[in-house]
Structure formats: C-alpha cells, structure tokens
Amino acid sequence: MTPEEWIAHDPDPVTAAELARCDPAELTARFARPLTFGTAGLRGPVRGGPDAMNVAVVLRATWALATVLTGRGVAGSTVIVGRDARHGSAEFCVAAAEALAAEGFSVMQFADPVPTPVLAFSVRQTGAAAGIQITASHNPPADNGYKVYLDGGIQIVSPTDREIEAAIDGAPFADEIARAPVEPAGAELIEQYIDRAAGLRRSPGPVRVALTALHGVGGAVAVETLRRAGVHDVHTVAAQFAPDPDFPTVTFPNPEEPGAADAVLALAADVDADVAIALDPDADRCAVGIPTPTGWRMLSGDETGWLLGDFTLSRTEPSTLATSVVASTVVSSRMLASIAARWGAHHVETLTGFKWLARADAELPGTSLVYAYEEAIGHCVDPAAVRDKDGISAAVLACDLVATLKGSGASVLDALDDLARRFGVHVGAAVSRPVADPDRAAALMRRLRAAPPTKLVGFASATTDLMSRTDALIFTGGDAGTSVRVVVRPSGTEPKVKFYIEVRSGTRPHAAALCDELAAAVRSW
Template identity: 75%
Template sequence: MKPEDWIAHDPDPVTAAELAACDADELTARFARPLKFGTAGLRGPVRGGPDAMNLAVVLRATWAVAQVLSRRGLAGQRVIVGRDARHGSAQFGAATAEVLAAHGFSVLLLPGHVPTPVVAFAVRATGAAAGIQITASHNPPADNGYKVYLDGGLQIISPTDRDIEEAMAAAPPADQIPRAPVAPADTDLVERYIERAAGVRRGGGSVCIALTALHGVGGAVAVETLRRAGFDDVHTVATQFAPDPNFPTVAFPNPEEPGAADALLALAADVAADVAIALDPDADRCAVGIPLGMSGEAGWRMLSGDETGWLLGDYILSDTQGRQPGTRVVASTVVSSRMLSAIAADHDAVHVETLTGFKWLARADADVPGGTLVYAYEEAIGHCVDPAAVRDKDGISAAVLVCDLVASLKAKGDNVSDVLDRLARRYGVHQVAAAPRRVADVVEAANIMRRLRADPPRRLAGFDTTLDDITDALIFTGGDADASVRVVVRPSGTEPKLKCYTEVRCAVAEDLAATRQRAEALSRQLVAEIQRW
C-alpha cells in the first residue's frame, strides 16, 4: 500500500497526522519493511506506519488472524484476548477483540491488564481456538507487540506465521475492516490461573521474599499467588510495583540488564530476605537473586538464567512422588547451557535441545515417544515449570517454585550456593557468557555469518573446533573430557547485532575454586577471540 493510501485510511488521527508530517525519506523507511512475526510475534515502536505498532497494523493483523483461523475450520470458536499496560495496549486489545467479534468469533476479552502467562493458561484451560496478548514483554518503553497462541496455548510457528503475514498483505484498508463492540468479560480465569500457579509448590516452610514487578503487570497477581502458596512474608519494591508504561526507575525494563535489579537487591538486603525475585514487565520471565553471605561474602547477586535452569531442572526431576508414568522430558535451547542434559541423564529423563524461543521449547516432547514435557527453560530467564497448564515461559509459577526450593533448602540448613557447588562438582563447572557483537545492519550480520561459514575458526581458546551449521545459528565446539568450549552465533531478530553465546565446561578434580578460576580464564580468552571475528 502506498504511503498516501495508508494515511488516508488510518483510523487513528494521531498516527495519520504523524505520518503526514514525515518527509519523503522517513516515509520510505517506514514503508520499506512491514512488521514480521519474529520469535515472539509482532513487536515494534508505537508510531504510525506498517513497520510499527499502531491501530492500523493491529486491525490488519487481527483481520489476517481471523482469515487464517476460518480457513482452518475454526470460524466462530472462542478466542482469548489480553493485554499488558504499555502505551497503546488498551486500545490495541479492544480493537483486536472487536475485529474478531465482527468476524463471528466468540471473544473473551480479559478485564484490565493481565500477565502474559494468564493468556497462555486461558487458551489451554478453556480449549480456545486461539489467544492474543498485546505486549512487548521487556522491550523499551516505546515498544509494543502482538503475540498469538494456537494449539492449546502454544506460540505460533511456521507456516502459521507466514500465513498470517500473507493475509495481512492482502488485508483491506484499516478503516474498512469491520468491528463489533466487545465488553470485558466477567471471568474467573485470572483466579483459576492464580490457584494453578500456587499449586506448583510441593513443600512447606516459610521464607522472606523480596519482589519487584519492574513497573509491569505481574505485581498483584504474583503477590497473591505467593500468598496462596503459603508465602506471606513478601516485600515489594514500592517504586516499581504499579504498572507504568514509562518504566521511570530503570534504563531498560529487563531484569537481566545491568542496574535493573539494584532496587530489588537493596530491598532484599534491608529486609534480610532469603530470596529475591524480579519479574519482567509482562511477568513471563523470572530472575532470581541470592545472598552472597551463603558463601561467606557480603551482598547479593542475581543468578543467570542458566543457573536458575539447573536448579529448577534438578529440583523438578528429583521429585519422585509426583512423577507420572512415561518418559519425562526437559528442554533447553541451543544457546543455553549443556548442564541440563547431564542432569536429565542422571535422572533417567530425556533432554531435548531446540532452536531459540519458547515456540520450540513448548513442543519439545512432540517427537519423544511416550514423552511428557515437565520443564523447559531458555537462558534469557524464561522458565516453564508447569507445562500441563502453561506451555510457555511463566515468571509467576517459576517464582513460586524457586521460593519453594529455597524454603526446602532452608528447612534442612542448606542453601542455593551450596546446591550450585554440588551441581558443579557432579557435572563440571559450566561457565557461560554472552559476547554480543554490534553490526551496522542486517546486511553486515549476514556477511559475517557467511564468512564464518566459509572460513570457520579452526581453534578456540586453544582447542581444535568443529562447526555445526543449523537452521539459524552456527555452533563451534571443541575440547575433551577434562575441558570443552562451545560458541553459538546467530543474528538477532530484533537488534543490529550478532548474538554470541559461549560456554566453557571444566571437570572438577578436587579444588572447585581453582576449577572455577580456570573456567573463567578460558571464558575470557574465548570472548576475546570472538570479538576479533
């Protein structure tokens, strides 16, 4: 569609005027690349044009979803619609529901803002044909997004994403797409989600918890879920508890970013907490902080997503009482640590490695005969601890299980640091590090990937290496039984950079501290070599 036609049919006078004021170069840029369904749906800045999130794009995307569902024989069935509290979310959520209703679907518009895992849960719990959540998760304040669930609450994969994109390209002008009024539903689905998430707890005991919602929508639901799980001693970062789309106290609303958890860890120290929990803005991710005093040091530190993944994977697989018949499956992505594979083998479970993203992790048991997914995680602090109810990452149920683990350890006079030490002694020290490389644009990223394929490095950190070229990444591995290195390189789907994930594994002979020092030295060497690529 030509810019002048788009502007003439933009149903939002604000974005229409914004586009009309753009110069020719800016208009050309905005119309060059329409939003595409990436790892987690559509995502982009809230502004005018087909390359961004706005009312016109949401209307056309929803029209396309309605066409795809109808072609698959799902016309008239239930669709769940939810949204977070970002800029534009209320308008986009209502518009999504209205388009679906006008197409004859039975629309359940969740009241107010809700955490993303509630929508994934609701689709699965009600047998809905689809679910749509308006959210940009932990993206910058200027962004918003559009996430689609099908098939029992699983994120869409190809060819569904391409089918929707093709339908979007053929959609009518936005102001000609039919809409019908939809009132927010009087539903108990949020209540049912809270009860289910609280139920992942398996033990007893009390712990003191520090928690931040990071200006997102998970605060109230998380506190109530923890309370019902038996955790009454919860202290929240007051300045970050209420939803605020401007995220005023953090430079970047992602618990993994430097400084994002500072207020949380200060609170944890003040209240002498046993554990600190940071949810991202839509509460599908959970970051965990622990006191360093457990290992003889003062202060607190945040665990990496991999460390939390090792802890939860081992904790879930160690549970024999709740074990169901059949093969237990755990999963992690190609860019996550390899330790979960070793843990799974030790517990007579199957480990599956998937491509990046929970759209793949949620399907990890599909090709395992008699297999049932019991846990999945990605290094970017995403954890799925109750796949039977939520086949996506869920920060709130993960928080409950983390607190349950800490309570169980505390009751035995044990702690998280000691568990991590025991895992290292048993499976080796796994030192993980990210080494992102900034590039000018997608063209430069593609050129570097092409060069690495044609002329891969023969040695890394002193080890001969081999290359495994998979769908969207290059994997370099080398080493022996005593030590090994691994590097995964892939282009970012959302930013101008190459993402490089490194892992060094060193077997522990006697001295754990010395082994960690060796692993850290190898890791630094590995990262330095990557930066020269």
C-alpha cells in the same frame, strides 16, 4: 500498498498525521520492511507505518489471523485477547478484540492488563482456538508487540506465521476492516491461574521474599499467588510495583540488564530475605537473586535453569521419569542434558524461543514435558497448565526450592556447588554485537559461514551450521577434561548479533579464565 494509500486509510488520526509529516526518505524506510513474526511475534516501536505497532497494523494482523482460523475450520470459535500496560496496549487490545468479533468469533477480552502467562493459561484452560497478547515484554518503553497463541496455548510457529503474514499482504485497508463492540470479561480465569500456580508449592517451610514487578503487570498477581502458596513474608519494591509504561527507575526494563535488579537486591539485603525475585514487565520471565558471603547477586538464567530442572526431576514420580522430558534451547547451557541423564529422563534441545520449547515432547510419543527453560530467564515449570515461559509460577517454584534447601540446612550456593561436583563446572557468557539493521547482521553471519574460526582458545574448532532450521552457527572444541562452545545468531527482537559462550571444566578458575578469553575473542569475529 503505497504510503499515500496507507495514510489515507489509517484509522488513527494521530499516526496518519505523523506519517504525513515524514519526509520521503523516512516514508521509504518505514514501508521497506513491514513487521513479521519473529521469535516472539510482531514487535516494533509504537508509531505510524507497517514497520511499527499501531492500530492499523493490529487491525490488519487480526483480520489476517481471523482469515487463517476460518480457513482451518474454526470460524466462530473462542479467541482470548489480553494486554500489558505499555503505550498503546489498551487501544491495540480493543482493536484486536473488535476485529475478531466482527468476523464472527466469540471474543473474551480481559478487562485490565494481565501477565502474559495468564493469557497462555487461559487459552489452554478453555480450549480456545487462539489467543492474542499485546505486549513487548522487556523491550524498551517505545516498543509494543502482538503475540499469537494456538495449539493449546502455545506460540505459533511456521507455517502458521507465514500464513498469517501472507494474509496480511491481502488484508483490506485498515479503516475498511469491520469492528464490533466486545464486553470485557471478568476475572474468573485469572483466579484459576493463581490457584493453579500457587498449588505448585509443596514445602511448608517459611521463606522471606523480596520482589519487584519492574513497573510491569505482574506485581499484584505474583503477590497474591505467593500468598495462596503460603508465602506470606513478601516485601516489594514500592517504586517499581505499579505498572508504568515509561519504566522510570530503570535504564532498560529487563532483569538481566546491569542495574535493573539493584533495587530488589538492596531490598533483599535490608529485610534479610531468603530470595529475591525480579519479574520482567509482562511477568513471563523470572530472575532470581541469592545471598552470598560477599553480598547479594542475581543468578544467571542457566543457573536458575539447572536448579529448577534438577528440583523438578527430584520431585517427579520415579515411575514416570523415563517418560519425562526436560528441554533447553541451543543457546542455553548443556548441563540440563547431564542432569536429565542422571535422573533417567529425556533431554531435548530446541531452537531459540518458547514456541519451540513448548513443543519439545511433540516428537517423543508417550512422553510428557515437565520442565523447560531458556538462558534468558524464561522458565516453564508447569507445562500441563502453561505451555510458555511463566515468571510467576517460576517464582513459586523458586521459593519452594529455597524453603526446601533451608529446611535441610543448605543454601542455593550449596546446591550449585553440588551440581558442579556432579556434572562439572559450567561457566557461560553472552556477548552482543549491535548492528545498524538486519542486513548488517546477515552480512556478519555470511562472513562467519565463509570463514569460521579454526581455533577456540587453543582447541581445534568444529562448526555446525543450523541454516536448514534457523540462522545460527555452533562452534565447539575441547578435550577429555574441558569443552568450549559458542553459538552465534542474530537476535529475533533487537538489532544485534548474539554470541552465547559456555566452558565446562574441572575447576571454576580454569573455566572462568577460558570463558573470559573466549568472550574477548568473539568480539573481533
């Protein structure tokens, strides 16, 4: 489709006019790389053109999804559509719902913004054929996105994503895609989600919580879920509680970013909380903060993953441990594998992204996934109900862990020390190399494949290339007392190449020193 044809058939006069004002070079750039399904669906800036999020892209993607679903024999079945509160989300949600309805599907459209895990839960709970969530999660304010769920509320993987992309290539002009009105649904599924997530708590002990929704859509649902779980002592960061697509109090709306959790940590200190919880804007990720002798700090995603993984297995019926699966990704810490072995459970290492983690038990007949996490503060703590990362249910489980430890006179720091004694000190770091575009990222990966490092902080380096499965490289080294590991991959959602580092050693100073040395080294690769 030529830029002129796209502009002539853009159903949104705002983006049509914007494209019409672009100079030829800008138009060429916008039409060079249409959005494709990456780690977390379609994602891009809200603006005109096929490389961005706009009504035309949403309509054509939804027509393509309807075509694929019809080809699979589920025409007329139920599809659930939800959204966050970002710029454009309301319009994109309506466009997706109406395009599906016009194709004969029974559409359940949430009336108001909902956390992404509510959408994933709803697809699984109702047996819907598919779900669409309009969200860009923790991306910058200018972005939005389009996530697709199939297979019991699990994000799509290949070949489904490629089939939808192929159908998009053959989609009609956007203004020729039929639309039919959809009556928004009630809140019944949200209520069911809240009850299910609240039911994860087992400890009756008191826990005081400081919580931020980070200007996203999870605040009200999280507070109500904690209340039903018996956690009534919840203090929220008022300035960050209501949804705001501009995320005015943070530089970057991601709890992992420096400074993003400052407000909730300050609140936690002020109210003498037991735990701090920071949700990302669509509430599918959860960061946990704890008090220490030198002040409050946020746990890393790996630290939270170890704690919740060990806690989950400790609560698993002993007779089912042998058929229980816990999972982490190739870029996450290796400690969960050791924890699983200690409990007699299975550990599965997957590719990056919850679309893979959610399927971690697929190739182990007779087993069931009980917990999965990725280092980017994503945790799946109730796979039977939500086969995706879920920040709200993770918050409930984190509060339960803190209350349980508190009841026995222990702290989260004590629990981390206990894990280090049992499995060795694990220290990790992530280094990002910004790149101008995907071509630059590809060039860096080619260079590392052609000339991989021969040494890692003095240890001989072995290389594992995952190219047959994904664009990633693993470099490992070590001896009997120490192991070092670096995983390199281009980001699936941002213009950067990421280096994930982990060092395991007998003491924290030694592990930390090696990790710092390795982090400095990879910056020059």
